[in-house]
Amino acid sequence: MSVRFALLALLEQGPKYGYQLRSEFEQRTGSTWPLNVGQVYTTLTRLERDGLVEGAGSDEQGHVVYRVTDAGRDEVATWFTTPVARTQPPRDELAIKLALAVTVPGVDVGTVIQQQRSATIRALQDYTRLKRQEPLDLAWSLVLESLVFAAEAEVRWLDHCEARVRRAAAEAPAPEPSRTDEKQETTR
Amino acid sequence: MSVRFALLALLEQGPKYGYQLRSEFEQRTGSTWPLNVGQVYTTLTRLERDGLVEGAGSDEQGHVVYRVTDAGRDEVATWFTTPVARTQPPRDELAIKLALAVTVPGVDVGTVIQQQRSATIRALQDYTRLKRQEPLDLAWSLVLESLVFAAEAEVRWLDHCEARVRRAAAEAPAPEPSRTDEKQETTR
DNA sequence: ACAGCCATGTAACTTGTTACATGATTTT
DNA sequence: AAAATCATGTAACAAGTTACATGGCTGT
Structure with missing residues (x-):
């Protein structure tokens, strides 16, 4: 809307x-x-x-x-x-992607995280470059800063995810997919 | 998608x-x-x-x-x-709303910001409450934390906006709409 | 003359989303 | 027996999005 x-x-x-x-x-x-x-x-x-x-x-x-x-x-x-409803925020594709990456076997979560962090940091640099262009409209300037804040939060979150995934991997081994035919666990 | x-x-x-x-x-x-x-x-x-x-x-x-x-x-x-493209992130309704709030005369930006901050902080408390429910799935836990990180960033951004708007208001007076019939400035 | 922007539209399509119908099975 | 949940779908629509057609005007 x-x-x-x-x-x-x-x-x-x-x-x-x-x-x-x-x-x-x-x-x-x-x-x-x-x-x-x-x-x-x-x-x-x-x-x-x-x-x-x-x-x-x-x-x-x-x-x-x-x-x-x-x-x-x-x-x-x-x-x-009316404030933008944060009780049901719009679906975040990145969050969904990571949530599935840690779930679906055969996906290298570490790589997914690293690639995303690079992309986000690159975006962050673009924003910084844009900021230097002096005559910034107030509105446009606020929008730009919202992007910066969001991107920074995203990077921090990705770091956090990396740590948690590493920790989880250390606790539960399961390093190889190793031809242990997938057992279908019921979700009920 | x-x-x-x-x-x-x-x-x-x-x-x-x-x-x-x-x-x-x-x-x-x-x-x-x-x-x-x-x-x-x-x-x-x-x-x-x-x-x-x-x-x-x-x-x-x-x-x-x-x-x-x-x-x-x-x-x-x-x-x-493929990383989620942050070069053209999805439109952020809140950012757009504030960008327009500082532009359209007759809108009290301060109120908009305060209301939004309350809503976001409330959402943040809900997340914290959810986190305390012990047996958290790793994926769901990461998603929840992404929401927390995003909401915190949003609050910080709102604070930042408030400060900038106050500063802008101090520089350029224009406190009253005061029946000065709107002069249509051309955008070209 | 030609390229390029200003300007107005339309057709077609995508994803997301919900309300509704329908029936089976399970729980109370 | 009634209510709830499981399960599969369909019809209809909203918002976003783009590709295309069309024409005027401007600068080279």
């Missing part, structure tokens, strides 16, 4: 047209989350279908302009006042 | 049936990411359509069992060896 709400929120600043919405969105989130223009138009159509925006004719340059409705304003207000 | 890959990876342990796949998935990710059984069946159908799994008849109890194909095994191997 992020894109949907973002466009709605942007329209609260005043009527805007599709292409403009994309550039304003990308101005705030930088190159991190590029937004396909097509999606702006599909989203606008769906917002209009749901009565949250309405067409507002054309501006002086002939742009097709949309305006937020009262229902739309309500929606944005609710969005801003 | 998380669910898709997760089911595929689970099937590498040997043929399984739909209901079983759900319980095995939830055993590893705890109650964090509940998986609707229906989705298991739709996903299995789509995996079969794409040639990554195939029906394997019924087991002794009459369960409809699926088995991973060679193409499916390749897919899983690639998934495990």
Whole structure:
């Protein structure tokens, strides 16, 4: 729903047209989350279908302009006042991947972790490089820092996982798959 | 794609049936990411359509069992060896929300931040409570810790945002919206 | 003339997600 | 007997996403 709400929120600043919405969105989130223009138009159509925006004719340059409705304003207000639910956070692909890597036999968890850490550290360096580009918009700057904080946490978590997996391997041996035909344990 | 890959990876342990796949998935990710059984069946159908799994008849109890194909095994191997791309991470709704909150006039960023911090801290306490439940599966335990690390990072980021927003407010006054009719600044 | 950006759209598709139907088996 | 759980599915839809078509305008 992020894109949907973002466009709605942007329209609260005043009527805007599709292409403009994309550039304003990308101005705030930088190159991190590029937004396909097509999606702006599909989203606008769906917002209009749901009565949250309405067409507002054309501006002086002939742009097709949309305006937020009262229902739309309500929606944005609710969005801003309601915290993002952390009780059921979005599925984290990396967490799922590691959870399965420690489970499925024949997967080298150590390698998975190391590869991921390299990738994350590389991303972290990209962020640092971006930060040095002086004239940073406040919004874009905050987004960038959220990425930095998240990536740092990810690296720490990966280190933590590595340690725990090593410890678990030390306790329960089972180093070789060694042709011990897989016994199907029931999960009930 | 998380669910898709997760089911595929689970099937590498040997043929399984739909209901079983759900319980095995939830055993590893705890109650964090509940998986609707229906989705298991739709996903299995789509995996079969794409040639990554195939029906394997019924087991002794009459369960409809699926088995991973060679193409499916390749897919899983690639998934495990390819790090999750942090160059274009999934859109973070909270980051987007704050980026827009500091932009759209009339939104009280301070309140947004405080509410979110409360919610995140509450989630953090839930995680701590869950951790105390002794017999934790390794996978589920790692997932839980990833949530903890992420939530802690989020709180730190929110604190950071609060400080930056306060500083920005001190530099540029603009405290009241004060009926100064919105002047549309062009974004070009 | 041509390349490239601005601008508006549409068709097609993917994954995720839920609500519902249906029946078997198990527990109370 | 009733309630709960196991088990398999289907229909329908939402949001995200991209590839493509189309045309105007601008700079070289």
